[in-house]
Amino acid sequence: MANAQTVAMQAIEAVNGTITTPKGFKSDGIHTKVKRKRNDLGVIYCDQPVAAAAVYTLNQIQAAPIAVTKEAIQTNGKIQAVVVNSGHANACTGKQGLTDAYEVQEKVAKTFVIQPEDIAVASTGLIGERMKMEKIIPGIEKLEPVATNQGAEQFAQAILTTDTFTKSACVQTMIDGEVVTVAGVAKGSGMIHPNMATMLGFMTTDANISHEALQRVLSNVTDQTYNRITVDGDTSTNDMVLALASAEVDHAELSETHPEWLQFVSAMQAVSESLSKQIARDGEGATKLIEVQVSGAPTDADAGKIAKQIVGSDLVKTAIYGTDANWGRIICAIGYAGVTIDPDTIDIAIGSYDTLLNSEPVMFSEEEVLAYLKGEEITIHVHLHVGEGVGKAWGCDLTYDYVRINAGYRT
Amino acid sequence: MANAQTVAMQAIEAVNGTITTPKGFKSDGIHTKVKRKRNDLGVIYCDQPVAAAAVYTLNQIQAAPIAVTKEAIQTNGKIQAVVVNSGHANACTGKQGLTDAYEVQEKVAKTFVIQPEDIAVASTGLIGERMKMEKIIPGIEKLEPVATNQGAEQFAQAILTTDTFTKSACVQTMIDGEVVTVAGVAKGSGMIHPNMATMLGFMTTDANISHEALQRVLSNVTDQTYNRITVDGDTSTNDMVLALASAEVDHAELSETHPEWLQFVSAMQAVSESLSKQIARDGEGATKLIEVQVSGAPTDADAGKIAKQIVGSDLVKTAIYGTDANWGRIICAIGYAGVTIDPDTIDIAIGSYDTLLNSEPVMFSEEEVLAYLKGEEITIHVHLHVGEGVGKAWGCDLTYDYVRINAGYRT
Numbered sequence: 105m106a107n108a109q110t111v112a113m114q115a116i117e118a119v120n121g122t123i124t125t126p127k128g129f130k131s132d133g134i135h136t137k138v139k140r141k142r143n144d145l146g147v148i149y150c151d152q153p154v155a156a157a158a159v160y161t162l163n164q165i166q167a168a169p170i171a172v173t174k175e176a177i178q179t180n181g182k183i184q185a186v187v188v189n190s191g192h193a194n195a196c197t198g199k200q201g202l203t204d205a206y207e208v209q210e211k212v213a214k215t216f217v218i219q220p221e222d223i224a225v226a227s228t229g230l231i232g233e234r235m236k237m238e239k240i241i242p243g244i245e246k247l248e249p250v251a252t253n254q255g256a257e258q259f260a261q262a263i264l265t266t267d268t269f270t271k272s273a274c275v276q277t278m279i280d281g282e283v284v285t286v287a288g289v290a291k292g293s294g295m296i297h298p299n300m301a302t303m304l305g306f307m308t309t310d311a312n313i314s315h316e317a318l319q320r321v322l323s324n325v326t327d328q329t330y331n332r333i334t335v336d337g338d339t340s341t342n343d344m345v346l347a348l349a350s351a352e353v354d355h356a357e358l359s360e361t362h363p364e365w366l367q368f369v370s371a372m373q374a375v376s377e378s379l380s381k382q383i384a385r386d387g388e389g390a391t392k393l394i395e396v397q398v399s400g401a402p403t404d405a406d407a408g409k410i411a412k413q414i415v416g417s418d419l420v421k422t423a424i425y426g427t428d429a430n431w432g433r434i435i436c437a438i439g440y441a442g443v444t445i446d447p448d449t450i451d452i453a454i455g456s457y458d459t460l461l462n463s464e465p466v467m468f469s470e471e472e473v474l475a476y477l478k479g480e481e482i483t484i485h486v487h488l489h490v491g492e493g494v495g496k497a498w499g500c501d502l503t504y505d506y507v508r509i510n511a512g513y514r515t
Numbered sequence: 516m517a518n519a520q521t522v523a524m525q526a527i528e529a530v531n532g533t534i535t536t537p538k539g540f541k542s543d544g545i546h547t548k549v550k551r552k553r554n555d556l557g558v559i560y561c562d563q564p565v566a567a568a569a570v571y572t573l574n575q576i577q578a579a580p581i582a583v584t585k586e587a588i589q590t591n592g593k594i595q596a597v598v599v600n601s602g603h604a605n606a607c608t609g610k611q612g613l614t615d616a617y618e619v620q621e622k623v624a625k626t627f628v629i630q631p632e633d634i635a636v637a638s639t640g641l642i643g644e645r646m647k648m649e650k651i652i653p654g655i656e657k658l659e660p661v662a663t664n665q666g667a668e669q670f671a672q673a674i675l676t677t678d679t680f681t682k683s684a685c686v687q688t689m690i691d692g693e694v695v696t697v698a699g700v701a702k703g704s705g706m707i708h709p710n711m712a713t714m715l716g717f718m719t720t721d722a723n724i725s726h727e728a729l730q731r732v733l734s735n736v737t738d739q740t741y742n743r744i745t746v747d748g749d750t751s752t753n754d755m756v757l758a759l760a761s762a763e764v765d766h767a768e769l770s771e772t773h774p775e776w777l778q779f780v781s782a783m784q785a786v787s788e789s790l791s792k793q794i795a796r797d798g799e800g801a802t803k804l805i806e807v808q809v810s811g812a813p814t815d816a817d818a819g820k821i822a823k824q825i826v827g828s829d830l831v832k833t834a835i836y837g838t839d840a841n842w843g844r845i846i847c848a849i850g851y852a853g854v855t856i857d858p859d860t861i862d863i864a865i866g867s868y869d870t871l872l873n874s875e876p877v878m879f880s881e882e883e884v885l886a887y888l889k890g891e892e893i894t895i896h897v898h899l900h901v902g903e904g905v906g907k908a909w910g911c912d913l914t915y916d917y918v919r920i921n922a923g924y925r926t
Contacts, residue, residue, distance in 0.1 A: 341847055418917075432606070
């Protein structure tokens with residue numbers, strides 16, 4: 105499987121595109137003055153309903169838009185428009201919140217003259233306050249989706265909260281000799297953890313694939329990418345990743361029996377991994393992206409679990425911020441990840457510098473490692489020598505700015 | 516059970532005592548210059564071997580002293596001396612670390628002319644560096660345990676690392692008409708989480724109780740107290756709580772059939788809860804003690820789990836630091852604690868101020884809540900209205916100083 109993926113990945117080409125690069129998608133974003141300056145309302149629009157798939161937060165407290173979007177996708181597996189507002193999460197807003205989410209859906213339906221059940225809605229921002237409907241509803245009429253990179257950039261800006269930059273990725277691959285494009289846009293900064301934490305992701309592709317097959321790809325890929333990032337371990341009420349496939353490219357419908365199925369999976373994986381890393385890098389207050397690679401675990405899932413435990417440890421995160429090669433905190437996190445390991449066969453390297461081999465400390469040049477830790481991308485390698493499982497996770501350092509941002513977010 | 520405890524608790528009297536207040540215990544602490552200024556080596560000593568019980572870290576990576584102490588207690592359930600060094604954890608030090616721990620045990624045996632298998636050892640401090648044996652071994656000869664509060668205070672100082680104050684508690688109760696004393700001393704600041712995270716606790720009592728019964732009490736009480744504190748969610752390699760019972764008070768041996776059994780359990784619980792709160796209050800960089808009380812959960816264990824998830828959330832911790840009544844982050848933590856709840860029946864109060872009732876936001880005076888949040892002890896009340904389970908957990912706010920302390924600990 106690892107080999108198959110490697111071969112397939114060679115045929116995936118990153119291109120300078122956006123969610124409107126795949127054929128069949130338009131988008132826009134505008135400023136309705138819910139937020140002070142930045143865009144706060146956006147739409148992705150297709151000329152007809154297209155195959156849709158989604159994954160949602162596993163938090164038991166789920167925002168109203170999650171319920172409305174789930175319902176829309178369940179109707180017939182198709183979506184024609186996605187409307188997103190930022191500033192308010194429409195979570196913990198009771199029955200009024202649900203009414204508001206439906207009203208947004210209705211308004212989009214009337215404005216674009218499409219069916220309400222083909223409309224997904226998403227919200228992000230403060231929990232527990234009602235959305236400013238008096239700004240959002242008139243705002244919807246002003247949305248003018250276009251199939252340009254500029255429309256996509258307006259959308260990318262409209263979904264941000266504490267993010268400091270927009271996040272997007274686009275790749276192309278060949279299916280049945282035709283160019284297929286997969287693109288994505290995401291937001292997410294704090295409260296990022298497993299299971300979709302205050303992160304929103306929207307993926308578009310012009311591939312020909314059913315709702316069901318797209319759902320299988322998305323669910324799989326999410327486990328390896330979006331669910332492997334952590335900023336502060338909190339899991340939000342609003343998160344979702346939504347994928348839309350327009351089928352505008354003329355190739356045989358994709359499913360597991362298609363010879364180039366893995367090609368498409370790899371393209372989805374590449375976009376998702378790129379977005380995940382961008383989100384981790386933009387963690388609240390972060391100065392460094394941390395990637396943890398675990399191998400030799402009992403299973404791939406175990407490797408991912410340990411990688412995530414390490415990258416989620418406040419002590420590891422502060423050590424990396426302090427450019428401190430403190431492998432003791434790394435081994436400590438390995439020990440409480442809930443995976444059975446052999447405490448005597450652990451290797452830990454920071455970048456290319458071995459710090460622990462066979463669970464015994466190794467002499468290393470503090471100076472060289474310090475120089476490495478001053479960089480903006482830190483990789484931690486762990487080998488457990490227990491099995492064949494491999495997995496990665498991404499996060500960021502824990503800084504003074506994280507505390508500053510989160511001690512004052514609501515006020 | 517709750518009522519039984521309440522009744523019993525009324526007979527537990529907090530007294531101004533130390534671990535040498537229970538009859539039969541002496542202690543000392545000295546400065547061997549492993550640490551720059553503070554004491555770094557301490558001992559608790561009994562005139563003969565006494566009943567002992569212990570709980571240990573659940574981290575799979577366990578420091579050498581854990582192995583040596585486990586072995587000592589397993590021999591015959593008795594301990595005569597406990598020696599503790601701070602500065603180095605003797606964790607991840609390979610075979611050399613185990614040899615060193617045994618050498619410390621041997622040296623104590625020779626110095627005090629007692630059996631090595633009656634000696635417990637504990638270490639706390641930096642992981643991965645060998646202990647400075649050239650300072651510790653000669654230091655052991657200089658220990659002069661005495662049965663005074665001053666001896667206890669020297670010990671309390673000797674076990675600290677990043678702690679800013681010593682932690683102790685002492686209570687008395689009546690068993691068979693005789694005064695029984697239970698006392699404890701602890702250290703712990705960062706890396707405090709479930710399962711004994713870089714925390715050391717030592718409890719002494721002059722009660723008459725077997726090794727086995729003492730172990731049952733300690734394990735139970737630990738679940739409700741030491742395992743309910745979290746500073747940063749990390750679980751350390753070295754943690755243990757050790758209880759010693761000298762049987763110097765003349766009463767019928769305690770076990771579940773003794774009519775005043777709950778009296779003794781409550782005394783152990785009171786000392787453990789007091790130490791736990793002191794540890795949480797002294798969390799690295801903390802300015803506030805946070806107590807979370809959950810009721811209406813399916814079970815007591817579920818309530819404890821949710822309480823701990825809330826008090827462990829970086830977002831809740833930074834909000835409290837920022838005196839922000841952000842109940843959205845609290846409900847969010849409830850939703851991902853892994854306990855089945857009803858999302859529509861949640862009450863949340865901050866201090867005595869209701870912020871959410873039946874999962875709907877409640878108007879509250881921001882000013883009054885702000886004034887409350889400026890205090891040094893914050894209580895969060897959650898009622899789930901699902902079952903009868905109740906539980907508490909303790910933690911602290913997440914501050915700039917936490918980042919400062921942990922970004923520079925090793926250097």
